[in-house]
Amino acid sequence: MKMQSREEQTGLEHLFLDFMQMKEFAKNPVIMKSASGVWYKDVNGKKYLDGLSGIFVVNVGHGNRRVIDAIHQQLEELVFAPPLHSTNLKAIELAKAVSGLTPGDLHTMKFFSGGSESTEAAVKLAKQYHKQTGNPGKYKVISRYQSYHGSTMGALGASGTTKRKTPFEPFGPGYVKVFPPTCYRCPYGLNYPECDVLCASIVEKVVKEEDPHTVAAFMVEPIGNTGGIITPPPEYFRILREICDKYNIVLIFDEVITGFGRTGEWFAAQTFGTTPDIICMGKGISSGYTPMGGLAISDRIAKAFLGSGDQNLEFAHGNTFGGNPLSAAIALANIQEMKERDLPAKAKKRGAQVWQRLEEMKELGVVGDIRGKGLLVGVEFVRDPKTKKQFPESMKFGSLVGKKALQKGLVLRFDPHWIAFAPPLIISEEETDKMMDIFEESLRETLASVN
């Protein structure tokens, strides 16, 4: 790779990137300069296929004309309105538009600047809801090991990704974890369907042991990213919904990744046929043209926050940039684009293509499990598919494949044992094939180097 210019090298010394050892990164830095469609170009002119939508964000692709025009137009008109005294036309329009896409009675919106603000607010909303509906003792949040709900202390307390949270422990009290539905490696040593989906039904036992009068919410990613595209069996969410209804627990879907068409429907709640009480949104809501997040709240919960001015029932929560007119205008244009091009349906189609290619790669003898929905597909690597024996931890086989792909100009999400594909939903059939070609080549070369 061509050397970076002097200024760029100096600049890097002043940066910390996400979850990144900067000394390693600085040896061979990737510095993006521009992007169009599903392609990035770096400062050296090298092209990269965006197999990850940045980080599950750019659902409508890069350089979308409608969104760019909406930005220009809104910049001329209004970029900020006083949040304590007013709202703006674009925020109202956006709330209406999103409430037409959400499942069930999730008709009330609150907007934020990103995913962590959304998950943090969802838990606060659930706690305040219980306080003002006669259950002030409900404060615990049940969530899952291997999950990730964001970087702030509350969101991280609910998260279950060990290496991201232990440096900051202890968190506040009241976070309870259960095992996620990792069927390929069931934590209970069972097999689906004979297991009767114990990973879901056991939540009732956990609630009882904790005391139902103390449990406020269950927060869950419909498909868990950090654990390796953890995809539940069909009955999983129905069982969780029943338990939450029985014990008056607010069911929160963290759809920061899975929302806005990613899994083949507007929300994964629809993909899995279960309506939660709150949906957390982020990433794809604006396709990254502005930092943005939000909550969709059920009528039942929203009602508890309505009353006269002196009752103090309003949600006691605010973020300066939530629902600002510029972000709202961008999200609106983004949604309009997705609707007109029916991108959720495209996600399903292209996802099936990715899946098919991975099935064909089983002949290489290291594809253990393929998981996901729509254009969120993961593959777990194994040394031996029959025994599910993994590659040695120290080899970090998945990361080797992912790094090789990056060298070849393909951006993917990779971990020691798995890789995920989540390109922009506009990706064409040919581009999908190109993505899978580069991946297959990277996999074959990595295999040759370790065998």
Ligand SMILES: Cc1ncc(COP(=O)(O)O)c(C=O)c1O
């Ligand atoms: C499922 C999930 N929830 C929440 C977040 C936090 O979002 P943000 O990084 O925008 O704060 C993330 C970020 O990756 C996520 O994947």
